[in-house]
Amino acid sequence: MAYFIDVILPIPLQRLFTYSITEAEAHFLQQGMRVAVPFGKSKVYTALVYKIHQTAPEVYEAKEIQQILDETPIITKQQLQHWEWISSYYMASLGEVFRSAVPSAFLLESETIISKRVDNEVDESSLKDDEFLIFEALQHQSLLKIQEISTILGKKKVLPVLTRLIEKGVIQVYEEIYEQYKPKLVRYVKLHANYTNEKSLQTLLDSLNRAKKQREVILTLFSLSATTKQPITVKELSKQSNTSSAVIKTLIDKEILSAYYIQKDRVVYDGEEVEASKQLNQYQAEAYETIKTAFTTQDVCLLYGITSSGKTEVYVKLIEEIIATGKQVLYLLPEIALTTQLIDRLQNYFGEKVAIYHSKYSIHERVEVWNNVLDNKPKAQIVLGARSSLFLPFSNLGLVIVDEEHETSFKQFDPAPRYHARDAAIVLAKLHHGKIILGSATPSIESYYNTKVNKYAIATITRRYGDVLLPDMELVDIKEKHRKKRMKGHFSDRLLEEIEETIGNGEQVILFQNRRGYAPIIECNTCGHSPQCPNCDVSLTYHHYKNQLRCHYCSHHIAMQQQCLACGSHELDSKGFGTQQIEEELKELLPNVKVGRMDLDTTRGKYGYQKIISSFEQQEIQILVGTQMLTKGLDFRNVNLVGIMNADSMLNFPDFRAHERSFQLIQQVAGRAGRTKKRGKVIVQTYNPYHQILQQVSVGNYEGMFTDQLNDRRQFHYPPFYRLIKITVKHKEYNRVNESAAWFAKSLRNSFGDNVLGPEFPPVARIRNLYLKHILLKIPKQQSLAKTKDVITRVKNSFSSIASYRSVRVIVDVDTV
Numbered sequence: 177m178a179y180f181i182d183v184i185l186p187i188p189l190q191r192l193f194t195y196s197i198t199e200a201e202a203h204f205l206q207q208g209m210r211v212a213v214p215f216g217k218s219k220v221y222t223a224l225v226y227k228i229h230q231t232a233p234e235v236y237e238a239k240e241i242q243q244i245l246d247e248t249p250i251i252t253k254q255q256l257q258h259w260e261w262i263s264s265y266y267m268a269s270l271g272e273v274f275r276s277a278v279p280s281a282f283l284l285e286s287e288t289i290i291s292k293r294v295d296n297e298v299d300e301s302s303l304k305d306d307e308f309l310i311f312e313a314l315q316h317q318s319l320l321k322i323q324e325i326s327t328i329l330g331k332k333k334v335l336p337v338l339t340r341l342i343e344k345g346v347i348q349v350y351e352e353i354y355e356q357y358k359p360k361l362v363r364y365v366k367l368h369a370n371y372t373n374e375k376s377l378q379t380l381l382d383s384l385n386r387a388k389k390q391r392e393v394i395l396t397l398f399s400l401s402a403t404t405k406q407p408i409t410v411k412e413l414s415k416q417s418n419t420s421s422a423v424i425k426t427l428i429d430k431e432i433l434s435a436y437y438i439q440k441d442r443v444v445y446d447g448e449e450v451e452a453s454k455q456l457n458q459y460q461a462e463a464y465e466t467i468k469t470a471f472t473t474q475d476v477c478l479l480y481g482i483t484s485s486g487k488t489e490v491y492v493k494l495i496e497e498i499i500a501t502g503k504q505v506l507y508l509l510p511e512i513a514l515t516t517q518l519i520d521r522l523q524n525y526f527g528e529k530v531a532i533y534h535s536k537y538s539i540h541e542r543v544e545v546w547n548n549v550l551d552n553k554p555k556a557q558i559v560l561g562a563r564s565s566l567f568l569p570f571s572n573l574g575l576v577i578v579d580e581e582h583e584t585s586f587k588q589f590d591p592a593p594r595y596h597a598r599d600a601a602i603v604l605a606k607l608h609h610g611k612i613i614l615g616s617a618t619p620s621i622e623s624y625y626n627t628k629v630n631k632y633a634i635a636t637i638t639r640r641y642g643d644v645l646l647p648d649m650e651l652v653d654i655k656e657k658h659r660k661k662r663m664k665g666h667f668s669d670r671l672l673e674e675i676e677e678t679i680g681n682g683e684q685v686i687l688f689q690n691r692r693g694y695a696p697i698i699e700c701n702t703c704g705h706s707p708q709c710p711n712c713d714v715s716l717t718y719h720h721y722k723n724q725l726r727c728h729y730c731s732h733h734i735a736m737q738q739q740c741l742a743c744g745s746h747e748l749d750s751k752g753f754g755t756q757q758i759e760e761e762l763k764e765l766l767p768n769v770k771v772g773r774m775d776l777d778t779t780r781g782k783y784g785y786q787k788i789i790s791s792f793e794q795q796e797i798q799i800l801v802g803t804q805m806l807t808k809g810l811d812f813r814n815v816n817l818v819g820i821m822n823a824d825s826m827l828n829f830p831d832f833r834a835h836e837r838s839f840q841l842i843q844q845v846a847g848r849a850g851r852t853k854k855r856g857k858v859i860v861q862t863y864n865p866y867h868q869i870l871q872q873v874s875v876g877n878y879e880g881m882f883t884d885q886l887n888d889r890r891q892f893h894y895p896p897f898y899r900l901i902k903i904t905v906k907h908k909e910y911n912r913v914n915e916s917a918a919w920f921a922k923s924l925r926n927s928f929g930d931n932v933l934g935p936e937f938p939p940v941a942r943i944r945n946l947y948l949k950h951i952l953l954k955i956p957k958q959q960s961l962a963k964t965k966d967v968i969t970r971v972k973n974s975f976s977s978i979a980s981y982r983s984v985r986v987i988v989d990v991d992t993v
């Protein structure tokens with residue numbers, strides 16, 4: 177009797193591949209185990225067992241597997257079911273899903289590079305001979321390819337040894353070494369509570385008549401607090417009063433001064449105490465009850481609570497209940513919203529039970545979380561993660577929370593599978609018979625619509641916690657301001673006034689500059705030339721910090737030019753404005769104010785983002801200038817003013833979601849103001865203050881925005897009434913893209929007629945030397961999605977069988993955002 181397995185290979189081919197195995201192997205192997213298999217001429221891949229059977233393949237002779245890599249399955253049945261749904265819904269191969277679903281350490285292949293782990297002490301005596309050989313080789317050469325390891329060991333089957341070495345913590349799959357970060361604890365001083373009234377203070381100063389230095393410190397503290405209105409660090413006080421920190425320490429010991437840390441409760445979880453969850457207020461409690469009731473009959477509930485209404489505390493209550501029953505919880509967030517603030521907050525309540533999973537964590541950390549989830553360990557009962565965490569091997573998932581559900585960054589863009597994490601999470605929870613909460617202060621049109629048609633339940637919280645009012649929003653007409661000469665650079669007089677007042681009150685400011693369309697480019701005043709990227713159809717943008725011109729699409733860069741490349745003129749001007757330019761203008765306008773910046777440039781590295789957040793929290797920065805990143809779930813207590821530099825670029829973006837997104841973005845950034853004490857202020861600068869969306873957002877009229885948008889979507893055939901599939905054709909030759917895209921669109925039109933739009937070049941029509949053209953397919957609700965996809969697949973197959981189109985890449989994006 178011959179035995180075979182069908183395996184999933186981590187490559188973009190549709191089919192499963194069949195290999196032959198022995199009878200003993202057939203009895204040992206199970207679905208979800210990994211095997212090493214030869215593929216092509218010389219490659220070895222890690223493949224996943226899908227099915228064990230006895231039917232030989234018809235068209236090729238099955239090769240033997242090389243090795244079995246697992247003792248037990250590492251992928252569960254439910255995961256495979258979920259992968260199959262993703263593969264079929266998003267039109268990706270199972271292999272593509274496999275590749276993106278598991279940590280790359282699980283996918284050793286012949287090209288993988290291995291390095292030694294430096295963070296681990298290795299007990300050499302615990303290593304077997306073959307393991308030791310590799311260990312030793314890595315002492316001499318820090319990186320080894322699997323091919324080289326095969327030479328060292330004198331055999332082909334090296335993956336099992338490597339798997340053991342990874343498990344023993346000796347080696348790792350090569351990746352960048354990430355920096356270490358310790359949150360900084362800054363010590364501040366203030367006058368001890370005993371001396372807050374004037375009389376006791378006078379007595380104190382008199383008593384210090386002979387202690388000149390101590391007296392000096394107290395007086396300096398006074399004048400510093402009066403002028404800066406900021407918390408004062410021990411370091412600053414010691415410097416300004418010209419005394420040693422020993423003197424300050426004496427004063428602290430004598431209880432004349434007291435030392436404190438700002439937001440000490442926000443330090444990284446140290447494994448110690450766990451706090452009780454907060455008592456919900458009336459509005460939160462009502463929402464909580466609504467959710468509980470909804471869950472008796474429905475699986476999905478939208479929690480629509482305005483910014484700072486305390487949605488997180490409601491989630492916490494729900495999590496408590498679920499984990500008490502022994503089930504697992506998945507808390508999904510957009511990558512960028514996964515801040516230390518939230519991590520710490522959850523760890524305060526749930527301690528070690530919280531595991532974090534996202535792309536900036538090392539492969540090693542990710543493997544650890546994976547294994548803890550697989551073994552259903554208490555340590556990973558609550559997983560907090562970005563979209564890829566929905567691929568973890570949950571066995572008993574009781575609840576999925578999708579926070580900031582309106583975020584389009586939940587959609588995977590590249591590579592395939594191009595899944596929407598919110599929608600894939602709903603399917604996942606249903607496979608586990610679990611419940612789903614979608615949370616947002618500005619729900620997506622789709623989700624809100626789903627509550628209107630009773631597909632989802634809804635719970636609302638309409639008040640901020642502590643009854644602070646939503647900030648007061650003022651629209652400033654900058655066309656008018658320009659005309660009346662009331663602009664300084666990009667700042668209107670109104671915005672500057674408010675900034676000065678806020679800083680004067682010792683409060684902080686956030687300034688928001690939309691990323692889109694505002695990269696500064698260089699243009700020649702004489703001939704109008706602006707330097708272009710040689711690989712992409714875009715202008716290079718100016719990066720001040722490196723004095724370079726860079727391409728955002730392919731990172732090509734050149735030094736900043738002193739002369740025009742075309743005509744030699746020295747008169748170069750910069751157009752557009754980014755966060756850097758705002759930062760610089762501010763430094764000129766308000767030289768004494770400390771300004772920080774949060775954008776892609778300043779937040780590189782695992783902790784780049786957290787460093788900026790923490791120095792803003794510590795009030796080392798008074799004004800924070802930033803992009804989209806600022807909008808996501810941050811909770812700063814001392815921010816009272818939010819300025820939006822220019823609302824128009826968002827509104828004018830050519831995309832059917834532009835209006836919805838602008839509303840959400842403005843509302844979210846505005847939500848950062850005045851969260852705790854008094855009502856905050858928001859200034860929105862715009863050339864078009866009568867724009868319907870701005871009018872709606874300025875009074876928080878979500879319902880009005882929703883109704884308008886829904887009408888537009890119905891009229892122009894967009895979601896939620898139609899589904900969209902975007903097909904992108906890519907090739908390095910312009911003509912071939914044109915021709916092949918036209919062919920593709922024409923073939924689709926044969927079946928779908930007017931519901932096919934395009935082909936059209938996108939605004940940036942060439943990226944990394946490849947031309948792109950888009951075709952958009954609109955699918956009415958009553959048209960079968962499965963049949964539609966079949967047609968697309970058939971068209972795609974005939975397309976690939978045309979010789980001259982074979983090298984053209986076709987990308988299918990289902991539910992494109």
Ligand code: ADP
Nearest residue numbers: 454455456457483484485486487488489641811
């Ligand atoms: P949202 O996620 O809706 O924007 P948060 O959950 O971040 O709001 O809550 C805003 C602030 O109010 C947080 O600082 C939070 O700790 C506080 N808060 C919310 N609910 C409560 C409660 N029931 N008791 C005490 N503090 C609360």
Ligand code: ZN
Nearest residue numbers: 700703740743
């Ligand atoms: Zn020129």
Ligand code: ZN
Nearest residue numbers: 709712727730
């Ligand atoms: Zn480029």
